[in-house]
Amino acid sequence: MAGEIRAGERRQRRGEDPERQFQWVVPAGRKASIYEDLTLDTQPSVHRFLKSGYHCSFADGRGTWDDASTALDVVTWSAFRDPNELWERPYYQQGAQCEREIDAAVESARSQGLYADVDPDWVAFLRRDGQVPAFVEHGIWAIATRRSRAALSDALTHGIVLYAAIKQRQAQALVIEGMDLDDAFGDVTIEAARERWLREPAWQDARRLVERMGTIRDWGELIVVAGLVVEPLLGVLLRRELLLRGALRAADPVTPAIARNAQREGAWWQDFAVAFARFAVQDPEHGAANRVLVDGWLEAWTPETLAAVDALEPILDGAPGTSFADARAAVVADQRELVAAATLDPARPAVVA
Amino acid sequence: MATQQTRRRSVTKTHERIAQLGWRHDYHQPVPIYETRYVFPEKAKDPMKQVMREYLPMQLEKDDRVYGGFDAALRAGMPTKADERWLQVMKPLVLILVYAEGAAGRCMSVVMDVVPNEELLNGYHVQFVDEVRHIGMQMNLARWYAKHTPDPAGWHRGQEYMAENMFTRAGINMFSHSFVGDPIAAGFTMMTVIETAFTNVAFVALPDVATRNGDFIQATTYSSVQSDEARHISNGYATMLTVLQKDENIPLIQHDLQQAWWIVHAFVDPFVGTIMEYFSSDRSDNESYLTKWDRWIRDDWYRSYVEQLGKMGVTVPPDMFERARERLVAGLHHKTAPLAFATWPLQFWKFSPLTEKDFDWFEAQYPGWYDEYGATWEAYSALTDPEEGALLLGGLLDGAPPFCWTCMLACVLDDDMCHRTCTDAHGHERTRFYCSPECKWLDETNPGRYTGDRNFFDKHHGKALSEVIVELGLLRADGRTLIGQPHLRKDQMWTIDHIRDCDFEIRSPNITQARVLGLPDGNWHDPDDPHGAVMGDGNGFQPVTLYGGGRGRNGDGRVVSTPEDLAAAAVGSTPWVKL
Structure with missing residues (x-):
């Protein structure tokens, strides 16, 4: 104080x-x-100004907010800030701009006849697997939005909610692209993508991983796992290495607009997660204990995430112009940098590819 | 350059595709962190079909209009033209509504944690994003008032004051019901009662009063908020229709809806009724709070919504709705207002004495008002000058009603006030007062829910008023002048020295009343507890029913606390006990 x-x-x-x-x-x-003026202390806390305690509690003794909702501990959660200071107005500005760019790309593709230039093998890939990453985004959305309520400060809650909103936008953008591709090329259905997600062996490790994320009870673990493991390895593999690079090589006029915007949003979340991890492990009182916890989460989630990445080899190699080996090497290298930026040890065995 | 209009996609078809993104998990089942007593059918229906490609530009457009409005209001000189009496009360109002928005968002998260129906989840989540928007807009409104209105004192430490203010903390208590406890009951509190019944009062009627008082930026902000509420109301209705498909939910709905109704009424009606009628200088509106309540709460909500649920098997006895109205007719907010005004030294906004014009308006709307309340208001006006050296609070506090354990507002209706004796965790008997049998019922049937240091005055009992003011930080930047003032004048401002000269000692009405009535200790403050609360529920839990007799399992007119018994009581198979 x-x-x-x-x-x-x-x-x-x-x-x-x-x-x-x-x-x-x-x-x-x-x-x-x-951002600070409009966000901070909009979620009251007994560690801030609620000196009389929480007035409304759960029957099991948990207060309105519960310090035990995360295993992490810090001197004060209210000191955490989103490094990019996203609040509602820039969120809507950026989100609406994403959608405008995608719509403009679609209209341009239609009016300028650009769909005709798309590599037919890429069209076949999109028909087969182009919408499947939407299930990954949607699955992460579902757990992120559920865990947002328990977070112990306004800046954290808002960050998780906006992350979830971004995931949902990205999932829907891929599904809507499927509708546009259906108009342009025919036979692009969500049912087929769903079947691939549910049955295709190459996608099953990714599905298992996303379903496992639904078991996370600790919102701090969710930020670390989603921000430092799953997104940088699996998310970036799908958005940048598969959809963005593949589409650019295949003269696809629309998918790059979708993937590029998703990557820009993803960069915001990565910054958020890095800042969060640094905040936790550098806490003057609890940093050492937090570091053990965060390391443990990285160890617990990285192997399964890498397994999901590896299982996608046939998907990436089956798409024209993409190389799984190159893609994997790129995302692993980037993730190591991200972990290092969070002042964590990227050389830990579990994190090494 | 060739241009082409964006081809419009079918929202229904788009939503049909998006709805297929959910799947039944095979490898790991989702693990909720909240628990519900409700069961869910296989199918549900999202009536809103919100798609982000439509949603984001729509919200951006609305944002642009609101934020543009702030600039326009400044250029139009609104800060100095708007009525000062009204601008002052925006300090507690806006801040508690910001908390309400946060509560609504978090309500969506807890509901999503237990509702398995994929069809509904998208709508819930979009509402949470809406609530983030509402927090941003309303905090921006607070910031704008702080920067531009004539007297910003109070805004500068607004969130600190709000957390410990005797009225706004009651709001924190009430709005917390919408994300604490059973998520579906919480959802009913927020979506079915607060949003469906009361946002018309808070976000339509209040902006109307704001406009009449020259504050069109408040109206601009809240009208934009209200434009999202239709979707939130729809979320509540979709939730209701979903759980209604299972017969075993019906008793729970009946029980939870009544509890939600009561706690919302117990706070919103006295709080908003007082703000709307006692802080408006404009008297051109011939519609009283009660008339608005009849239009929006009784007719549009109770008769058009709750009663219609009867066709779907939900029978909610009318007693609680009629009781709430009776309490308004009996003067719930008229009796709360003088207490609020008398406690002005402890508030973070200024008050303005009522004038003859105000008296005429009240008398016209509520015949007999002057006879009942006029003398109090005349006394209030007479004591606004610090040179008088007297505080209305001095005359009021000794005989003041205790504060209600459940809703945390004063027990202002004598016939409704009740109490019970509880044993704390140390075996010490204490008295809890309630503003009504219904609030008592809420406490008894929800052991462990009502926590913290709840009676505002208990922890200040025996302290000098000046000491409490300093402790709560309620002084202006000069370190002497109080933030709260009993008038709007720039001269004759009260300082801490004036308060010291009054030599007034705080006495908690809860402690005093318990002594007067010969009841066990009315004090629930524990100075040794980190939050000042007497710990442990230890409340001698003996649930009772309301309205109309009853035998109960033990043959004593009481039911036990299992959800089944509460549900049976709610549906009428265990009749209510008229208290």
Whole structure:
């Protein structure tokens, strides 16, 4: 709490009218951003200003929010910030822009006759597997949105909710692309994609992984697993290495707009997850214990995620212009960098490919 | 350059495809972290069919209009033209509504954790994103008021004050019901009662009052919020239709809907009724809060929605709805308002004495109002000058009603007030007061739900008022002048020295009333607890039923606490006990 007092005094020294500032906001920088003003302490906490405790509790003794909802512990969750400061307005601006770009790409493909230039083998791939990654996105969405409520600060809750919203947008964009491809080429159905997701052996390890994510009870584990393991390895493999690179080589005018936007959104989430992991493992009181936990989660999830990646070899090699070996090497290298950026040890055996 | 209009995709067909993204898990089953007593049918129907490609541009357009409105309001000089009495009460109102939005979003998350029907999940999640939008817009409104309105004091530490304010913490308590406990019961609280019944009052009627008081940016913001509520109401209806498919859910629905109704009424009606009628300077509206309530709550919600559920097998006795209206007629918010005004030194906004014009309006809307309340308001006006050296609170607090354990507002209706004796975790007998038998019923039937240091004045009992004001940080930047003031003038502002001169000691009405009535200790504050609460439920749980007799399992007119028995009581097979 000493930090808050200092923050208020600092503003006063600058000659700002202290009663025109949100003094409860402890800015990460010199001055509170609009993201901080509109987000912080919108979720009350007994560790902040609810000095009388939670007034509404579960019958089993859990309070309105429960410190045990994550095994991680920090001095104060309220100090966490999304490094990219996403709040509702930029979220809608960016999301709407994604959809506009995709729609524009579709209209351009139709009006300029660009669909005719697409590699027929790529069309066959899209017909077969182009919509299957939507099931991955949808599955992650389902668990992310369920775990958002338990998170222990507003900045964390909002981050998880917006991540879920982004996953749902990405899943739907792939399904809608399937409808557009159906118009252009015929025989592109969600039923066929669903069958592939449910039955095709190459997709089963990915399905098993996504279903396992649905068993995560700890929202902190969810951020680490989704942000530092599943997304950078499996998500990037599908979005960048398969859909984006493959589509660019195949003269596909639409899929790159979908995948590029998804990757841009994915970069936001990776930054969020890296910041979160750093925040936890560098906590002055609980950092060491958190590091053991986070390392344990990486070890528990990386092998199965890599197995899901490896199982997709026939899918990537079956798509024209993509190389599974190159793709795998790229995502593994990038993920190692990401783990290192989170100040975790990328050389741990489980993380090494 | 050739242009082509975007080809419109069928929303229904798009949604049909998107709905196939869910699948039955084979390798790992989802693990919920919340539990429900409800069972679910195989099929459900999402009536909204929200697709992100349509949703995102639509919301962006609405955002652009709202945020553009802030600039327009500034250019139009609204901060100085809007009525000051009204602008002051935006401080507690906007902040508690921000909490409400967060509660609504989190409600979606808990509901999604237990509802297996894939068809409904997309709609729930879109609502959570809406709620993030509402938080952003309303905090932006708070920020705009803080930066531009004439007297921003109170906004500057608004979230701190809100957490410990005697009225807004009651709001935190109520809105928390929508994401704590059984997720479906929580969903009914938020979607079926708060959003379907009360958002018309909060987000349509209040903006109307705002506009009449020259505050069109509040109206712009909340009207945009309300434009999302249709989808949220639809989510609630879809949830209701889904669980209604299973007969075993019906008693639970009847029970949970009544509990949800009561806790929402117990907070919203006195809180919003007071804001709407006692903080409006404009008296051009001839529709009272009660008239609006009849239109939107009784006619549009109870008669058009709840009663219609009877056709689907849900029989909700009318007693609770009639009781709520009777309480409004009996003066629920008129009796709450003087207490709010008398406690002005403990609030983070300023108050304005009622004028002759106000008296005329109240008398016209509620004949007999002046005879009952006029003297109190005259006394309030007479004591706004610090030179008088007297506080209305001094005369009121000794005889003030205790605060209700369940809804945390004052037990202002004598005939409704009741109490019970509970034994705390240390074997010490204590008294809990309730504003109504229904609030008592809520506490008795939900052991462990109502926690924390609940009676506002208990922890301040015996302290000087000036000490409490300093402790709560309710001073302006000069370190002397109180944030709360009994008037809107820039002169004759009360300082902490004026309060000290009054030499007024806080006495908790809960402690005082228990003593006067010869009841066990009314104090529920424990200074040794980290949150000041007497720990452990230990509440001598003896659930009772309401309305109309009954035998109960033990033949004593009471039912035991199993969901089956509560459900049986709710459906009428165990008649209610008229208390």
